[in-house]
Amino acid sequence: MSRLLARTSGKAAALFIRRFNSLSDKVTNLRLRLALFHDFIYGTATSIWGTAVWTRAVGNSVIAGSTVRAAGDGFAQAKTYIASPDYGALHALIIGIDGYESKKIQPLRGGVYDADAMDKYLREDLRVPAHQILNLRDRSATRSAIIRELKALARNPSIKPNDPVLIFFAGHGVSAKAPPSWESGSGIISMLAPYDCFGTESNGKTILPIPDRTIGALLHEIAEGRGLTGTGKGNNITVILDCCFSGSGTRSIERSSVHLERGFRLDSSLSVPPSLDDEIWRGPHTSRAIDPMTGFTMSGLSSHVLLAACRELEQAHEIDGRGLFTSALIHALRLGEINKLTYKGLMRRVLRDSSLKDQIPQCEGRYINRVLFNNADSASGPWAIYPVSRTHLGFTIDAGSVHGITRNDRFLVYATSGCSPDDTPLAIMAVTTVGAVSTVLSLGSELAQDIPIPCFALHSFRKARSLRLHLACWAEPGSILHTLRTQLAQSELPIVFRENEEEADLTIRVRDGHIEYTMEDPVTISHRLSKPCMTTAADFRQVQHVLQAAARFFWHFTRSPESRLIARHGLRVRIYELCEDLDAGLDNNLRVQLKPHGEDLNHLGVVSIEADNKTAYGVAVESDIGVPLHVWACYFDCGDLSIKHYYQPPACGDRGEPALPAKGRLTIGFGDGGGSPWTYFVAPGRDTDVGYLKVFVSTQPIDLSDMAQCSPFRIDGSMERGGRELVHPPKEGWEVVTVAIIHRKPGTDPPSLYT
Numbered sequence: 001m002s003r004l005l006a007r008t009s010g011k012a013a014a015l016f017i018r019r020f021n022s023l024s025d026k027v028t029n030l031r032l033r034l035a036l037f038h039d040f041i042y043g044t045a046t047s048i049w050g051t052a053v054w055t056r057a058v059g060n061s062v063i064a065g066s067t068v069r070a071a072g073d074g075f076a077q078a079k080t081y082i083a084s085p086d087y088g089a090l091h092a093l094i095i096g097i098d099g100y101e102s103k104k105i106q107p108l109r110g111g112v113y114d115a116d117a118m119d120k121y122l123r124e125d126l127r128v129p130a131h132q133i134l135n136l137r138d139r140s141a142t143r144s145a146i147i148r149e150l151k152a153l154a155r156n157p158s159i160k161p162n163d164p165v166l167i168f169f170a171g172h173g174v175s176a177k178a179p180p181s182w183e184s185g186s187g188i189i190s191m192l193a194p195y196d197c198f199g200t201e202s203n204g205k206t207i208l209p210i211p212d213r214t215i216g217a218l219l220h221e222i223a224e225g226r227g228l229t230g231t232g233k234g235n236n237i238t239v240i241l242d243c244c245f246s247g248s249g250t251r252s253i254e255r256s257s258v259h260l261e262r263g264f265r266l267d268s269s270l271s272v273p274p275s276l277d278d279e280i281w282r283g284p285h286t287s288r289a290i291d292p293m294t295g296f297t298m299s300g301l302s303s304h305v306l307l308a309a310c311r312e313l314e315q316a317h318e319i320d321g322r323g324l325f326t327s328a329l330i331h332a333l334r335l336g337e338i339n340k341l342t343y344k345g346l347m348r349r350v351l352r353d354s355s356l357k358d359q360i361p362q363c364e365g366r367y368i369n370r371v372l373f374n375n376a377d378s379a380s381g382p383w384a385i386y387p388v389s390r391t392h393l394g395f396t397i398d399a400g401s402v403h404g405i406t407r408n409d410r411f412l413v414y415a416t417s418g419c420s421p422d423d424t425p426l427a428i429m430a431v432t433t434v435g436a437v438s439t440v441l442s443l444g445s446e447l448a449q450d451i452p453i454p455c456f457a458l459h460s461f462r463k464a465r466s467l468r469l470h471l472a473c474w475a476e477p478g479s480i481l482h483t484l485r486t487q488l489a490q491s492e493l494p495i496v497f498r499e500n501e502e503e504a505d506l507t508i509r510v511r512d513g514h515i516e517y518t519m520e521d522p523v524t525i526s527h528r529l530s531k532p533c534m535t536t537a538a539d540f541r542q543v544q545h546v547l548q549a550a551a552r553f554f555w556h557f558t559r560s561p562e563s564r565l566i567a568r569h570g571l572r573v574r575i576y577e578l579c580e581d582l583d584a585g586l587d588n589n590l591r592v593q594l595k596p597h598g599e600d601l602n603h604l605g606v607v608s609i610e611a612d613n614k615t616a617y618g619v620a621v622e623s624d625i626g627v628p629l630h631v632w633a634c635y636f637d638c639g640d641l642s643i644k645h646y647y648q649p650p651a652c653g654d655r656g657e658p659a660l661p662a663k664g665r666l667t668i669g670f671g672d673g674g675g676s677p678w679t680y681f682v683a684p685g686r687d688t689d690v691g692y693l694k695v696f697v698s699t700q701p702i703d704l705s706d707m708a709q710c711s712p713f714r715i716d717g718s719m720e721r722g723g724r725e726l727v728h729p730p731k732e733g734w735e736v737v738t739v740a741i742i743h744r745k746p747g748t749d750p751p752s753l754y755t
Contacts, residue, residue, distance in 0.1 A: 087126040091164070095146060096141070097141050109318065141195045163234075174264060175263070238373065243316055302365070307361065309359060335349060340417070342368065364650045395440065425458075430443075436700065505520060561734055566629070577597045610746055612681070630656065631658075633648075641713070647668045690741070696734065
């Protein structure tokens, strides 16, 4: 009788939905609410990695609504919320320049308009108090004024630590030859042109543009404070630059007279002296760095998120007195839900603007996964969210096997990106085809036309490799582990039990009334090192939390491409101890430059280092492949099951530039490749630790920012422990290279790496 009732109700609901399909969006919303109510009464529970979702068939499709109680686990999961930023605490410096004092510089028409538009958005949309916004336009935007106001942000007592700070510039950018001792991989530096650029100072010297080194030092000072400038404001800083550094600074002959480029190259008759602004950038800077080597964390793109109008070698354009980038940016901001929108999500919105076909805006920095103007990361947990597009293949997302997607996975579909598994989805899509960096999703034809484009797919169900778990001495009825095994067998966790430690990923024991976890790492076993152990209380909730993290850890740790397309053509990862390069000056991020010291430490995929938490180490990725590659690196800590980003490209997104040149080399932590050098340490009470550096490379842009996870053993959630020639595009593919890193307590003997 219950089955008949469910079938009858399903048919009635389907007819009800079809009749309402032609009505307004309000009725569509009502339909979903009714579906959720119906599911609650007649639905069936389907576990999606720990979240119970009530599902009901509608034609060949499924609509779902979620509850907060996980099936079979016996306890309720708390719903995750993202705290709304306090826009009333935001302070901003808004700079816009059209007319320049020097006749050598082509005037613009949209710099002031864009700055005014940003000022209006802050005041009217975000309700930022007007007295917290400092505006500089044309004559007031002199070199000294811009530097003065940037310094004032660092000294302003009204700005508390972690308050949001916004710096906006619309005007001309400048590129120039790097002066001697200013490290630059390309030999070129980027600069901002103030109103009085190329004017004359009182001492007769030419007023030069403001170099990136100076801007970087001032941003660093805002973030951390220096000397008597006051307490550091933290890294909740957003920098928006609507300019370029490779334009001509003149009207384009091929374009309308109202189409201008916002950038030019410094005339060869002028040079940048090595001492320019050295009173600003030469001073020592403190740092809160822990894992990355001290002095590097807040340098460069660790102190702020940068939203730039275009790539380094592209031009930023304005048409009819408006900057294309700023117009697209403000439009994207006004689409709503910015209290849930990350910087990366914002840039996805911007890139959909068709007016930007000749320039590709960039989103750069360590914190691009933060919610806008908020110092907290997006509370999306392990859930990955991807924009959905409709192609001739069907519904498509720009993520594939390199991201961990498999043919049996499921995605919840939402109208907006600010979603979580606890929200009611529009539908559930199944994976049809998985490529290296793209996936085709399918949906029943009954609802296919109702899905808005763009929409967003949340990776909800993963047919992951099961965690191989060994429970030591579990067989005694009534014992803690016997009860635990019974509970785990009834749960939805992807676990398979192993009777021998050698066949397991993780071993659980009971010791002194607590649960002890031991990772069965092959390097630890083969080199006869002590196994890392962590403990929790003998509480099923805590055990489940650890095992969920362990399942995710081993899933990402063990996966590799089905076809080793790239590896067989030559890919090497070298690891070096680093030392200061005494013959080189500071780089553009005010960092002491480092260089390799000694030979490559990587012996057949294993590195043994003395972990004194002082010595810096860097990585070089070398390729013999004839196409450039995109690189992402993560560090897997076997001691606490955390995954942290070791290297990520400075600009993430669908159109990011590859970091590893064709038949070239990418350096991480030294040279001009970017990234931080790292130090290593041994956990208290241990002589050795083991972790794995996994370097992912791909022929297409990849974004693996969702791979990171905190240790399940850290209550505070911290991440510590890391005539045009026909050109054929490269075949899609990805690869991963894994290097084991053994941390040795100073004074202990290194294991043999050749046994």
